[in-house]
Amino acid sequence: MRPASIVLQTLPKEAASGESLYERLGTLLxxxxxxxxxxxxxxxxxxxxxxxxxxxxxxRVGLTDEEIYSLIAPRRTLNRREALRQALSREEADKVVRxxxxxxxxxxxxxxxxxxAAEWLRTPHSAIGGRxxxxxxxxxxxxxxxxxxxIGIEHGMFV
Numbered sequence: 001m002r003p004a005s006i007v008l009q010t011l012p013k014e015a016a017s018g019e020s021l022y023e024r025l026g027t028l029l030x031x032x033x034x035x036x037x038x039x040x041x042x043x044x045x046x047x048x049x050x051x052x053x054x055x056x057x058x059x060r061v062g063l064t065d066e067e068i069y070s071l072i073a074p075r076r077t078l079n080r081r082e083a084l085r086q087a088l089s090r091e092e093a094d095k096v097v098r099x100x101x102x103x104x105x106x107x108x109x110x111x112x113x114x115x116x117a118a119e120w121l122r123t124p125h126s127a128i129g130g131r132x133x134x135x136x137x138x139x140x141x142x143x144x145x146x147x148x149x150x151i152g153i154e155h156g157m158f159v
Contacts, residue, residue: 021105024107025100027060028107029053029097031053045097047087051078061100072092073088073092103121108154128146128149133149
């Protein structure tokens with residue numbers, strides 16, 4: 001696996017612009033059609049996210065294989081899906097979207113600096129019990145806590 005700082009240099013330049021959270025989310029997932037709302041996300045998840053969204057997320061958020069296997073699904077499951085060209089299950093797609101959403105928010109808060117956002121996601125924070133934000137993404141409650149921290153940072157309330 002390449003270091004996150006090298007991988008993240010491949011993020012398109014438009015990600016540093018004033019994209020909305022949904023536009024950035026679509027970019028991180030490597031989706032061809034734009035996202036504009038939660039309804040768009042629901043539709044995409046119901047249709048089934050392709051296994052390729054994992055590679056896009058890996059590249060654009062800087063996820064390691066270990067993080068993918070611990071946060072989304074075991075290696076064997078994902079290898080089987082890839083070999084059979086199957087879409088992700090709804091549960092797996094939800095987890096992918098959870099990670100992408102927080103990654104998009106972090107990049108937005110840190111002004112399109114994906115390498116800094118990736119570093120922040122891997123730094124322990126007392127506000128989430130000394131966990132890293134990436135560790136907290138294992139649960140929906142953890143993702144909400146990380147999102148609250150990012151919103152606080154965005155509004156000048158440093159944690």
